[in-house]
Every structure is written in C-alpha cells, then in structure tokens.
Amino acid sequence: MDKKRKINESFNENVENIVEGKNPVIEALRSETTVEKVYIAKGSSQEGPVKLIYALAKEKRVPVIEVDRKKLDDMSTIKAHQGVIAVISPYKYSTVDDILNYAKEKGEDPFVIILDEIEDPHNLGSIIRSANVFGAHGVIILKRRSALVTPTVIKASAGAAMHTRVAKVTNLTQTIKELKERGLWIIGTDMDGEVSFQSNLKGPIGLVIGSEGKGISRLVKENCDIIVKIPMRGDVNSLNASVAAGIIMYEVVRQRGI
Known part of the structure; x- marks a missing residue:
C-alpha cells in the first residue's frame, strides 16, 4: 500500500470529525468542542485569521501542523478548506x-x-x-x-x-x-x-x-x-x-x- 493511499484511508475514517475553513475553525476553537489538532497550509501563517487560529490553538494547547496544501485537498470533504482544517472529537449532540x-x-x-x-x-x-x-x-x-x-x-x-x-x-x-x-x-x-x-x-x-x-x-x-x-x-x-x-x-x- 503506497503512502498516499494510507493517508487517504486515515482521513476517510474521520471525515465526520473535521472542520474546514478559517471562520469555522476559529469558532470551533472558541467553543467547548474538543479540537484535537489543526492543519495549516504552509506559507499562510502571516494571514490575519490564521494568526488568530495559532493564538487560539496555543491558548487551548492544540497542536498546529503545517502541511502542503495538497494534503489539505486530500483531507477536505467539501473542497473549501481555505488552507485550514481542524480535527475535532465527534460532534456532541444535545438533548x-x-x-x-x-x-x-x-x-x-x-x-x-x-x-x-x-x-x-x-x-x-x-x-x-x-x-x-x-x-x-x-x-x-x-x-x-x-x-x-x-x-x-x-x-x-x-x-x-x-x-x-x-x-x-x-x-x-x-x-x-x-x-x-x-x-x-x-x-x-x-x-x-x-x-x-x-x-x-x-x-x-x-x-x-x-x-x-x-x-x-x-x-x-x-x-x-x-x-x-x-x-x-x-x-x-x-x-x-x-x-x-x-x-x-x-x-x-x-x-x-x-
């Protein structure tokens, strides 16, 4: 099994547990949701919203991983990640x-x-x-x-x-x-x-x-x-x-x- 296939299979196991896009990721970090890690496209760390994501992630001790944009494309389910994807715990429904x-x-x-x-x-x-x-x-x-x-x-x-x-x-x-x-x-x-x-x-x-x-x-x-x-x-x-x-x-x- 090649490396790309392994990556895709790993991502597909968690497609319901990802948040895509700058504002949705910011709101996830601001909420009570458990954010496990954040993936950021390389070269985007100086953008305003991305700086805020770094700050919020640091505050909540969430690891931030810089990756190639192609990797984010492979992870994305809605193809609108804007260079940012967060992996969260399964969405917790209320009663x-x-x-x-x-x-x-x-x-x-x-x-x-x-x-x-x-x-x-x-x-x-x-x-x-x-x-x-x-x-x-x-x-x-x-x-x-x-x-x-x-x-x-x-x-x-x-x-x-x-x-x-x-x-x-x-x-x-x-x-x-x-x-x-x-x-x-x-x-x-x-x-x-x-x-x-x-x-x-x-x-x-x-x-x-x-x-x-x-x-x-x-x-x-x-x-x-x-x-x-x-x-x-x-x-x-x-x-x-x-x-x-x-x-x-x-x-x-x-x-x-x-």
Missing part, C-alpha cells in the same frame, strides 16, 4: 432537556427551532446560523430523513453549529407533544397559515420549519397550535427553507422586544 435547561439558565422563555425533514446540509447549516444569531436556545432534528451535523453543515453555519445545541429525536410528533406538555406554544409554518406579524409569537415557542419540498408533514401540522405564513408580494410564491426560517425567527425576536 431536548439540554435545550430547555439552557433557556432556564438564561432566565428566558424557551425558543426552540424544530426541523421537519430538512435534508439539504446547506439549509441546515444556514438555519443553525440564524438560530444562533436570533438567540434560539437550540435546534431539534430527526435522526433519520434529515441532514445531520457534518463538515458541510458546520461550514454552511459559519461555525455556529459549534455554539448551538442540536438535539436528534426519533419521533418529531411525540417530541412536539412533550414540548407542549412543558408549556411551549408550537408554531408551524405553511402558506395556509395566518400572517406571521399578525400572530402572537411571544412566550415559550417551538417553531416548526418544514422540508424543502413537502413542507410540514400532516401529523406534525395537526399537532401545531397555530400555523403562520410569510406574506408574498412578488411573482414567486415560495422561499428557501432557511430564508423562511430566518424571517420567522426575526419576527419572534421582534415581538419579544429583544
């Missing part, structure tokens, strides 16, 4: 209890994003990024029929996935029922709903975002307390799932007066 407890620790009404079969990793990453920006306490996804947190998702989230609690559940309908029992008001999103800014989105909220093609599934929709929509005025009558999620999240924050 629904973790998310609700985090809201309690902050003294805030729970604000939870519930994703119904979001399969596009770029959409998932963007939604996690918006959830973090707008102060949501966590994101709930399905264990199956859903994108999981991968290097692509971490990159698409600009590193926000390293700071955001993401819980995997087996049955979304059952989870929604349990959240309702714990006092959350479940808001679904669908074009058949009432206009979002005319609805009361205050208090403990679970915001359900449907899949890219089918929207919210029937059972999930039936278990929502209300359904809201974003008013459309143009020639196109639909929005990308992550864009729609961001708009509704902002409305929740606006009504909370934060």
